[in-house]
Amino acid sequence: MKKSKRRVTKAEDFQRIILPVDGSDGSTRAVAKALHLAKETGVDVTALHVMEFPYLASTELSYTYPDIMQTIKKEGNAMLDKVKKQGSKMGIHVNTKLVEGIPDDQIIKEANKDDLIVMGCKGKTALSRILVGSVCEKVLHHSKSPVMVIR
Secondary structure (H helix, E strand, O other): OOOOOOOOOOHHHOOEEEEEOOOOHHHHHHHHHHHHHHHHHOOEEEEEEEEOOOHHHHOHHHHHOOOHHHHHHHHHHHHHHHHHHHHHHOOOOEEEEEEEOOHHHHHHHHOOOOEEEEEEOOOOOHHHHHHOOOHHHHHHHHOOOOEEEEO
16 A cells, blocks of 8 residues: 655745634634744744624714724734734744735735635534635635635
């Protein structure tokens, strides 16, 4: 029986790691995997948090609760700072980026074809995937970059 050779990932395989973070358990696991991979390959990490403001948050709710936008930004920056600190402890350079928009669109827009996207995937029911889809699924199907999904 022939043994399959295990391919070793090298820095030449990708230029940087794009790491979308949203605070979920899947995202937390993806952070650990991405930082480990960055340490092994010597590439930089760009941690990305996308603020998705529902229509009402940008109109009616912003008048009723004027601090809602600031709160969302503050929470996003806190997630990114946590990743940056974790990377720093491991000797990894982590750039952070906070953007507004639709998460899958912004992730795809950020990544170049020679980047690796490492992202967590939330478990959804079959019905919710059919009706809404998931960010993870959309990135997998539409990105020109390689994508590593962490369950």
